[in-house]
Amino acid sequence: MSNIQLIIEERPADIGNFLVGRLLPFREKRMVGPFAFIDHMGPAKLSDHENMDVPPHPHIGLSTLTYLFEGSIMHRDSLGSAVEIKPGQVNWMTAGKGIVHSERTPEYLRHSEKMLHGLQIWVALPKHLEQGEPSFHHVEAEDIPHWESDGVQFRLIAGEAFGRKSAVPVYSPLYLIEIKSTSAQTINIGSDLFGESGMYILEGNVSNDGHIFGPKQLLVAKDAQLCSFEMGENTTVYIFGGEPFPEERFIFWNFVASSKEIIEAAKQKWTAQEFDKVPGETEFVPLPKPRF
Template structure:
């Protein structure tokens, strides 16, 4: 299938609604200080889309001068985190010694593997001046043979990620391959992630080659096979069907998915594993201080009781 967008209004009607398997309206949570989070995955009817096992949409939130986000050091196992910003900046620090300011449009992939701890805070300049924040955080569950790999961190600035654009259409390929382009990000299992911006009246295809696929509508209104969907929502599709998305209004979407994992995962707090026993071990490791510490950080989030 050609990746090229189209302004042909008939394209959105040349398919069946049967391709849409599930519509998830994310649950809204207030984490304090007016910081809103919308959680689409995991869901009662769907734990994962490909290896995507956690999908949070945070903001928009406005931090006033002197205020900011302070997520103290906390642990992960068995997953990789993807932080992707549309607005605002976050300072990432982890127990491997990585320090990275995350800016809009950049790809940040922290692979926890057998264990990592990290903090996420508002950088000093933005804390002084105040900032608006809007973005996504996703967890990528690792395949069974890679759950205990060494922790690592990858960062690619927005300018280094491939983009595809045409009239009324722009896509940034964050991970994997979409629209004929491939991200430089190294992955341990096949998955894809792309930010797609579409103006009203423009239609774009969702690649049918990926085993599991979804579209997260961040904002705007789209039409698929005559049915309209308003963001925020996660649309999960059956494998193999040709999907064409037509923007009713200007829309920002995330195309995502990949190969299904070999089985479900256990999730407890920030831990993901195919083994309940491994999660119990991780609980004790954090409680007793056996995780490596984040340099220059003295605070931490205690194990939930």
């Protein structure tokens, strides 16, 4: 019997002046473990007059994880962080009770052609930390655990798995794993995963129980303990998941919380422009109107 519970197709979403492929949340599966939101950015070729410009906007109750395959993003936040994100690095920004950040094409690339391709992920915080102090961590590519086994390349981007631990300071039991193979391979994860588990196919194909799945599909497993699948040639997948929280999580715009009251308070605070500002940036994004 197949271990696949749900297949989620990537859906287009507009984040301002940039189109992404949305994977989570999905109406039938709002979260996978603590993972509450996943966007696939690109691959997009931007001309010499096209740039990524996501102006200062707030977050609460989550950690954002940015992981690029191609291109570069300049991150600035209300803590004073100003870091260029490059492929293979991990930007891990924890909002807690509130943080504001912007994401833009770096100045030196704004007048040249460039590519942008990567993942934007939100990981919800445990209830006892969701109103904590915000923080920011940037992890270099060489500090991400990576290894090869039988011709298959692995990177443990965040969390713990396979007896290894990523340098990304996560706050609940989880994992985000990159697996690449240039030749057809059988992958047996066995008991190394836990909680809820999903697999995003970036390129190539994956076979399971006689079914073939391709790029831009997210497969949600019935049981993380029984993960075995076939990878086709030149395939890259991302396996993610972890222990789900006992409480429901509510999402409005960029806010994630275990109660609607916390979200309402954040909405009022943002409308009153009482969040800390990103140094040197003055743009203000109005609170979006609720969708009915």
